[in-house]
């Protein structure tokens with residue numbers, strides 16, 4: 001099921017996600033995360049981007065040569081990193097904003113798969129890039145947090161628009177009696 005994307009201005013995007021402890025009941029949620037990500041044409045999605053406070057993210061870069069299957073990561077922790085690369089990023093929670101972000105080129109990641117199995121593995125290329133963007137979300141960090149104060153000024157109006165829109169949507173949900 002496709003769920004609405006939470007955009008900038010909602011506090012769930014600024015908080016540390018809770019660990020996944022019960023892996024027996026996340027199957028539907030993972031499916032919803034993939035459905036939503038494909039619908040919005042993203043290549044990665046963190047659970048808090050659909051309003052779920054869990055340390056869980058999905059990635060699908062199988063359209064590239066680099067990877068041939070979709071991936072699920074829970075309880076992620078970067079234990080090492082190396083190198084540096086600059087790539088232009090966009091974010092489903094920051095519509096119409098794109099800019100270059102500098103990040104490590106390779107990471108070592110400790111995580112659990114959808115069955116709860118503990119894995120430690122090295123990632124590079126686009127996969128490392130997407131993972132770092134989504135792991136930031138789960139730590140309450142967004143790509144605009146990397147902007148200098150001067151660069152931030154450039155996006156100030158757009159961010160204010162997004163904040164206002166998010167507030168209106170939250171009020172609408174309250175008035176309809178639905179709190180998600």
Ligand SMILES: [Zn+2]
Nearest residue numbers: 090091092093
């Ligand atoms: Zn994002």
